[in-house]
Structure formats: C-alpha cells, structure tokens
Amino acid sequence: MFLFILAAALLPAALSAPLADCDVLTRQVQIQGRDQFLGVWTYVAESTNMPGSKTLTKMFVDNVWGKIYPANESDSFFVFQVQKMLGRCFSVTSKLTLVNNTLHMEYPISATEVLMTTSCPDCILLLSNYTLGESTYMGMQLLTRRPKVTSAEMDEFKRQAACLNLPSPTVLDSDKGFCTDSSASKDSETVDLTSAISQTDPEYMKILDKMLSSQSGIKMIMDSISN
Template sequence: MRRVMMVFVHVAVAVLSLLSVGQSAPVTSCESLIQQIEIQGRDQLLGKWMSIAESTDVAAFKLLTEMFVETCWVKITTAKENNAIDVFQAQKMSGRCFTLTSKMTLENNTVSMVHPFSVSEVFLRSGCPDCLVLQAKYTIGRSTYTGLQLLSRRAKVTAAEMEEFKKQVECLNLLPPTIMDPEKGFCPDESTIKGKGTIDLTDVSNHMNSESVSLLENIINSGGEMLVETISSSMAGLKEN
C-alpha cells in the first residue's frame, strides 16, 4: 500500500514530456492561450527538462504537491519503437529522491500511456522559447482529472513567462499553480543517482493492477486529508528505514 501510493504521487505529479516550441509572441486571450500546437516529431522532446510549475483540478493533488514535492526533472530519450519515447523522472520529495522509468507513445500530437493508469497529454501554445505547457488528462478507475504543467530547459523562467502560465491555468478553470523551488536542489543526474539513497519505483509501477488503481481512486475521491495522511505515513516510514 505504502509503495503503491508513492508510485502514484510520483507519476501523477511529475508526468513527462517536453517540446521546445520556439519563440512566439506573447498571447493574452483564452482562445490563444489554450490553443494546441502541432508536434513535428519526437526529436523535439528529447533531452533534460525541469518541472517549473503545475496546476490541477483536484485540491488534494495541489495540497500534496505543496507539502511534499520540492523539485523534479525529466529526461526523454528515443525508444526502439518509432512512435515511442522512454521517460526517466527524478523527483525530490521531502529531501529524498524517487525515480521512475516509463514508456509513452507519441501519436496525433498526443503523448499517452495506459499503465499503471491512463494518461493523455497535449501541448499548448507558449511564448516561452524553451518551454512546454502540457495539458494532461488522467483516468484513474472511473474518475478523470485534469492537470497543467510548465516544463523548461531552465530551472527558472521569467516573470512574464510565469504570468502567461498562470493565465492559462485561469482559462482552464484550474486551481492556482504550485511553483517548484529550485533553491532546494535537484536530484543528481541519471548516471550518478543510483545507490545514493534513491528509491526507484519502476518495478512497483509496472506491477500495479486494477485493484491497486481502484484503491487509489477511492483514496483520492475520499478527500485531501486521507490522501495526505497516507503519503505522510509513507514518508515517515521511509525515513525510518
């Protein structure tokens, strides 16, 4: 139960993808701000990206991120399949690093995966030259949730770029975004992160079943307090080990 919950938090809070969309003029109207962009190919996604800020339509998710998540970065590489990418995530939560490796499919301007739960992501227009604004739909059991994430090649973005993202959040009627704090430091690079007290969640994620997903759905929908208590207990247990 404890490890399953940690997998869910890691995946749902810091889900993947990146695209350098090129410089464009700042946009202000909601129609322009939430306009989807076309992906030219997976090569545009490759490399290392930082999670800058994110929003959601679930108050429990926002509370969870604010309480536990400090920083996160993502490294995307090509998979053997022509339409797939391998995604390595390193997320720092309460001073400890958690990693997860997953495979996602790129098709029709959408990045998606089906396990351990369904995730579908599209890319929105941005005036930031090296950013990606990622709108995601998560289907967990019978419930669907929405999220918006700002990713960048940089650890920080300008005030104007952050303001644009906040307007996009408002246009989608999501909760005010949670902004990561790069001053708290990032997990080490992939080549050096193993064997340094890092917890890898890949195997647990790969073996999650429908019963586990249903349990997660029930915990999420029961309210933020139960979700936070579950994760708090998990983090306390990890510190004891």
C-alpha cells in the first residue's frame, strides 16, 4: 500500500517531466546574422510530417550536403544543395532572406524557417513550415560541419522531433560518399534542377501533394523514380 501511495504521489511529477524537457528542447533561439550560416554543411537527418516523405527519402536519397554563400543583400544568402540519389547527383539553389528572426524562402517552394536550440556545438537545427500545393507541412533538419554527428546528438534530435509530434527522423548516410561540387567543375555530372523546379506549374505541385497523401500515389512516385 505504501508503494502505491508513493507512486501516486510521484506520478504527476513523472508525467510532467517530459513536458518540461520539451520546453527546453524546442526553444527557439535568436539568429545572430547570416554569417553563422555561411560555409559547407552536411545534412544529417530530417523529420517531417509530409506524407510519404520518409519512405521516399529512405528508398532513394543517400546523402545531402550544402554550401551557403552570401547574396548581394546583407540579410540574404544562397543555399547550394547537392543530393545523391540512386547513385546520381542533383543540385538545387535557393535564396533565403532573414526578416524578424525568421528565414523566408520563395523557391523552389514557399517556406519559413526558424533556428532551434541544440547542444551540438557545430550544428544548426532548423524548424520549417513549407507549402506544397494547397497543404502546409512542418519539418526539422539537422545540419553539421562534420560528416556525421555523435549518437548523443542524434538522440537529442530524435527527442526534439518527438516533442513536436513529428515522425522519427530519417538519417542520411555519409558513408556512401558525397557528390562533388558541381559549381567548381564544368565537367561535373551533377544535374542542376533549379530552373526546372522554379518553372514547375503550380497545378503540378497540387497533383504531387495529392499523390503524397495516398499509398497508391506514393507507389506511383516510387515506380516513376525507379524507372
């Protein structure tokens, strides 16, 4: 009986502890300026509530790295992202602008991003809200200056995703070798998708959004990529 009374007394504190932990893990931090983003980054892991995203990423994407460099405007920068998919290399360049502690992106999709707390000393953790078609989704991305993070740093990212009710993260594989920097070599086999994505018909994005919302649609996308 004493153990039951003790457990009953401690239960509220035990239940509230994860919530208190989440308050710390999901704290937004102040962006100090664009300089903290500049340089080369490895995209380590991602968690998003976009349907089908985890399945497609796990099946087709090996790894992603990015190079961030300044734009002419003092509050803007470009993100040159290189993705290795099915053994081939694809790149896309986007532009982000800092306004009131929030990063804004217009292409290839409309999105806003804020900086979240992380104990990783050379990482940035971005929380995004982005629009595809007529739907808005949330996602988190963990980037580091290293090829990979420690187990403890990854565990923290997983807890942060859980606090925001996001799916378990998709972890990318840096051991499979990264694509080369296509911007530094004219002989690179990297395919630049920037123009194609920016010119995509908005109606196609609506169709893609609907396809991602159904198992049959996801299968169609998987078959199309595989072929």
